[in-house]
Amino acid sequence: MEETIIEIGTNYMDFVSKFHRTIRNQKIMLVYEGEITQTITKAFSSMTEQNFEDSTDSPTTQKRVYHVMVECLQNVAKHADDELTGQPELPGRGIFMISNNENVYTVTTGNIIANEKIEIIKTMIDKFNALNPEEIKEEYKKMIKESRLSEKAGAGLGFIDIVKKTGNKIEYYFDKVNDKTSFFIQKSVINRD
């Protein structure tokens, strides 16, 4: 009995140690799993802003990181679904990570979505990823004119705005959880200059 407890304890300590090492190796500045509310969104983004105070990155790079963070966090807050039912979950929950290396900042979010949304998300991201910077600007102007706010007060401009501002493609991955839902991972990269 005692042995089992010790073993669980060791595994846990081992996990923490490995977790710490992984975070360090991946240069993760912030990792969070849980409800993503407006308060969390503001806290994380202002934390990042403060971290930038002694950064050598240009103001434009810093602003872009901040911008992408807010868009990604608000996306999870507004669009995450419940794992079992596939119904909207408010506030949404998910994972949020930001990491940096010599050349880029990477903002990653992961959240549950209903399977019927997969094609819509894929089509949208693929479409923006395929456009060159000029085409993106034109498409953006067209979309902002035509966009109508959704019930959740989103303008549907998050993905295109990230592609436009970062100049990089959005990477995504869908990991099927069950018949109703999948885990949607979105990775956005901001170049450092």
Next chain:
Amino acid sequence: MELINIEATDETPKVILNSETHVFEFSGKSLPEDVTQFYNPLLEWLETYKSSPGNSTKAIFKMDYFNTASSKLILDILMLLEEIHEETSGVSVEWHFKEDDEDMEEAGEEYSDIVDVPFKSISF
């Protein structure tokens, strides 16, 4: 008309809508959870102003940051200003951006492409 004077918060901008001076100002950050709740009263105010606008109206934007949902509402404001300009030919927009803020400068350029209002970009 009633003066609108809203102080800035960490998620909404400072807004002044003054029908006596005919000067409107928007400055700060905009990333509220519900953009409509914040912007609808402003749009309603501008709709009313449109029915008896001044000969010359100046709108000053000095935004530090706004999210995409807010960018849509800012366009709605600019489109109302465009309608007022059609009536009065007296609307001017000043778009202020920090000298080193490329994206805010570009946002101004995009808006000026979309709406037909005299538009001046000013760096600070």
